[in-house]
Amino acid sequence: MEVINSVMCGWILFMGFLLHVSFAHQSVADQVPFSPKTRKLAGATDLAGCLVAAKSRVAFPGSPEYQSARTVFNRRFPYSPAAFVFPTTVPQVQNAVVCAVQLRIGISPRSGGHSYEDYSLGGRDGVLVVDLAGFKQIEYNRKAGTVKVGSGVRLGPLKLALWNLGKVTVPAGNCPTVGVGGHALGGGWGFTSRKFGMLSDIIIEVEVVTSTGGVVTANAKKNADLYWAMRGAGANSFGIVTQFTFRVHDVSAPVTHFSFSFQKSQQFQTIKAYQIWGLAAGAETSASLYLDPSGGNNFYGTFLGPSSNLNGVLSIFFANSPAPSNQAVLETDYIHTVLIDGGLSQDANPSVLNLDNYTYPTSLFKAKSIIVKAPGFSDAGIQTFVNTMQAGQVTSYFIFDLFGGSASIVNTIASGATAWVHRNSLFNIQMLSYWQFNLDQANADIAFMGKIWNAVLPFASLEAYQNYIDRDMPLSAYYGSNLNRLITIKKSWDPTNVFNFPQSIPVN
Incomplete structure (x- = not known):
């Protein structure tokens, strides 16, 4: 198993x-x-x-x-x-x-x-x-370049099916067990997003059960207001999506996965190099920077191209970074990068992505996120982050996910084009801290998450990524200038607030 x-x-x-x-x-x-x-x-x-x-x-x-x-x-x-x-x-x-x-x-x-x-x-x-686990249909239309996907499908099986059907994919997150429903409705970033967009960007149509018990189809021409809202703010605020239609993208060419590790003392330098590189990085490359208090310092990602071109792709990064202490570069096919980024062995049989027998991941944790806009942190901001992190809980970690940069398709879309408003970001920092049934540690970890978020706020933005939902954040952080329009659409489609949770779109 x-x-x-x-x-x-x-x-x-x-x-x-x-x-x-x-x-x-x-x-x-x-x-x-x-x-x-x-x-x-x-x-x-x-x-x-x-x-x-x-x-x-x-x-x-x-x-x-x-x-x-x-x-x-x-x-x-x-x-x-x-x-x-x-x-x-x-x-x-x-x-x-x-x-x-x-x-x-x-x-x-x-x-x-x-x-x-x-x-x-x-x-x-x-x-x-x-x-919605019973909604597992995956219907690929090669001629149209689309796929119909049931809202209970998970990312691993979806990516594997699309690979086997036509060596195509959708831009979606790295974790194979994540469900397509909430992921797509809240944005859906992954390691091909800078080239192909957020998963919400490639939604062509949704089938929705509404608060009346009726069923509607929403797309650019029919129920367009609902379609707009679903692409970034659709998670249980307007109805229950039972099926998506996505546009797919070809990933048949060679793909290169890379990973470079650095020392704890070099965390400041790698953050600075990552920012400078990210501003100019081509759309074919998506990457993350992983950091933790004990010294974790790893730059990794996927380049939609051959390894022979990787040095040129990463030259700006290495012109500003220290020399890596360890590195791994692998030219392979797309589906094997899905294995690697999902925490699985590159040598595993891709069929493992079907998740026929898997242990559901659970833990005790607190998570926050914050979006940093171009040109990134100032030097003072980087130092504040590093100092606060290194003095914090060792059970925490931080991932700088590159959303933007001048070449990223994510940032070429207007902030009001869909409900997903974060169109001028450089990267999003995912902040997490874990513990195991230890109340003292839990309190300390939760406090630390608040401390480091507040420490970097003066150097970042008031925005955060809704798929990394945090009960402490205001709705404005997730929906910004789109929030008032979302409230208007909520009043139209669900005036009695049938679909609600602690941070759903309100009716007033």
Whole structure:
């Protein structure tokens, strides 16, 4: 059995390299009024009686399946859902929504379940969780250059299927166990994003179950306001997406994976070199810089080209950086870089990406993020980060993900073109700290995350990446100048706030 056992798949890399039922589309006026202030938890019998019409598989508290389904990504939040429903058809999802509205129960879709704040369980007790793992369709249209993907598909199986079907891919994250649903709806950055865009950028169409229990299609010409909102702010604020249509991109040519390690004393220098290089780096290269308090200092990424061109691609970086203490350069095919970046062996059979037998990654952690815009940190900002980090918790780590630079397609798209607003970033810093059942350490780690975020804020921006959701952040950090438009669209599509969680788009 292949074990994928990390909260972030990169952690491995660095620690060792759901009776068919149909519903008419209800009008908003016909909806059952729904307000958090009047919500009451229905008894299991009422909910079971409502859900039975669709013949969905359901798990209620007290059953072994319920306990298994409660496995959470971040064990800080052991929420107790009212029930889990496992649909395999769109009418079954519709039934779940109608039941939740009629019984005034919160509802939350779960795709991969990797929400950092466990909003996949609703972010509170008593929610009906709609587990979308049964939506596993992957339908590649070679002629159109598109793929239809069920919202329960995970990134590993998706990338492997597209590779086998046509040596194509979608720009998506590195962790194979992440679900496409939440990932795409919140942006979806990965190691081909600077060339092909965020995953949300290549969404052509979504199929959505709305708060009325109806089903709509949203694209550039039909329900365009909903389509706009779904691309960056769609995670359980407007409806439940059951299917995506993405544009795909060719990755049949050789690809080069690289990794260079440096000393702890060189962390300042590598950050500075990374910034200078990132500003001018070609779109064919995506990269990250990993740092930790104990001395971790690793520059790594993927170049969509042969290794013979890598020296030229990285020349600006090495003109400003110290000499690496260790390095690894591998020219291979795209699917093997997916293995490497997913924390798996480059020698593994790619079939492992199907995740037929895997251990769901869970941990106890606190995460934050902050977006740094061009030209990057000042020298004072770099030094502040390094000093604060090196004096902090050794159970933490930091990943500078290169989003922008002058060649990045991510930054060529206007900030109002989609709900994903972060179009003038240079990089995003993902900040994480882990502990194991030690309250003193937990308190110290959480405090440290707040301390270092506040320390670098004067040198960064007030923006953060919504896929690294943090309960402490205001919505403005995730949606910026797009927030007011998102609220207007929320009022139109979900005026009674059926779809909500602690940091969902509000109705006012």
